[in-house]
Amino acid sequence: GESVGLHLPTLSVQEGDNSIINCAYSNSASDYFIWYKQESGKGPQFIIDIRSNMDKRQGQRVTVLLNKTVKHLSLQIAATQPGDSAVYFCAENRGGATNKLIFGTGTLLAVQP
């Protein structure tokens, strides 16, 4: 079936480095994408979103890039900090009548001090 998947299940980076978390999606009809951060024992926390009519969006220390040609989504975190350590999920909304999000399996980001 169609799904959203992540290339790397675990990413280890040094504090201060930039992090890039990747996500592939298979449904070209998806029109809205979100990145969530989930810390241990907590619910997912919204980070940033992007619509399919955009290819880049920036937030505070985070940037999301969308490449519709290859159905690829990435989250870039600048100057990664220990507090960024968490599982990161991408999610897609396929539009239409349903507003449910389809989540990927997640990438664990481990920031080494």
Added chain:
Amino acid sequence: GAGVSQSPSNKVTEKGKDVELRCDPISGHTALYWYRQSLGQGLEFLIYFQGNSAPDKSGLPSDRFSAERTGGSVSTLTIQRTQQEDSAVYLCASSLQGAPETQYFGPGTRLLVL
């Protein structure tokens, strides 16, 4: 409260028993979602309520699962005759309009079926 709240935070039950999980969405949010997260996995959609419309139940895994939303606010997810494979974290989220805009998640209920 400012965020989505869920209760209980943890629930241990015996196989075959029924459980009820509660979600209090953010005040004024018309849309409410239930998801299930198994250990080390992503979130699996269960059910979606939007205003007075019929809920989208397409994600419920079996007829042992049901959910209600009373008065357009609080929601209860009920699992009847629990099985060990029901063990997971059950997450509730709400959003303002029900469009795929930002969904705000609660802390979840960790269910363990022995």
